[in-house]
Amino acid sequence: MKKNESLNQPLQPEPQPSPLIAKRARVKPLPIHQGIQNDIKNKILSNEWHPGDRVPTEQELMVVYQCSRMTVNKALSTLVAAGMIVRKRRKGSFVAMPRAEEPLLAIQDIRAEVLASDSMYSFTLLSRGIRTITDAVEAEHIGIPVNARMLCIDVMHYADNLPFALEARQINLAVVPEAADEEFLDMPPGSWLLSNVPWSEGEHSLRAISADDVLSRQLSVSPGTACISIARRTWLSGELITFVRLIYPGERHRFLVRFGPSPANVQRDTPTPV
Numbered sequence: 001m002k003k004n005e006s007l008n009q010p011l012q013p014e015p016q017p018s019p020l021i022a023k024r025a026r027v028k029p030l031p032i033h034q035g036i037q038n039d040i041k042n043k044i045l046s047n048e049w050h051p052g053d054r055v056p057t058e059q060e061l062m063v064v065y066q067c068s069r070m071t072v073n074k075a076l077s078t079l080v081a082a083g084m085i086v087r088k089r090r091k092g093s094f095v096a097m098p099r100a101e102e103p104l105l106a107i108q109d110i111r112a113e114v115l116a117s118d119s120m121y122s123f124t125l126l127s128r129g130i131r132t133i134t135d136a137v138e139a140e141h142i143g144i145p146v147n148a149r150m151l152c153i154d155v156m157h158y159a160d161n162l163p164f165a166l167e168a169r170q171i172n173l174a175v176v177p178e179a180a181d182e183e184f185l186d187m188p189p190g191s192w193l194l195s196n197v198p199w200s201e202g203e204h205s206l207r208a209i210s211a212d213d214v215l216s217r218q219l220s221v222s223p224g225t226a227c228i229s230i231a232r233r234t235w236l237s238g239e240l241i242t243f244v245r246l247i248y249p250g251e252r253h254r255f256l257v258r259f260g261p262s263p264a265n266v267q268r269d270t271p272t273p274v
Contacts, residue, residue: 032067036075055093110157111191119159123188126154143240149173153189163219169244205231219249226250
């Protein structure tokens, strides 16, 4: 009978899963903290959570994901390091604002830049003094004559109490003598210059550096963190106004260059408030 004959047929081997399927079957599930991290990241990237939105507290996330506080903290710390969320003391965690953009073909007011990101701006004057540049090599590097008197100022700028940029500035007192009597208590040096001193030409020199132990403490980043260093010089009718070096934590900033089709479109001769 056909039914019995079918029973006597040799058994066919069962189809084996493809190597790809077998490999997938051996993949271990994500650690809980990474799953939380990916979930929050997706909410931010999909605009379900917008810049400035408050992130649920660690206690709230513990309830949602049924895990320990240590696990939640590990996920949030990774997102903080990636620049996707920020922690504000006594306020909680928030979705980070878009990274600051500084046009490289313009002189940006750091105070205005911070305020434009809906962050609270503050600054600290770290040091202030007047020195005479007697070294010919240093004078040539800065772009001033030997024996020029320079007002030297170090400033830390903050956004929501987080270090935003470290500024080391020298102001040529032969061009801006009134700066010698300015204490810069209410307005940082860069903003003061922008408001009071016209300029006709500027120069930016940008390079990447790694934060050493001293710089990492100043900027509240880990040693070795990539930072952006901008050296800026501005002139008025060929005379140097100021030489400044600004150091930014790299993950908190990006820089924008906007240009036209011809160098003729760039105006350099008309003095503009810095």
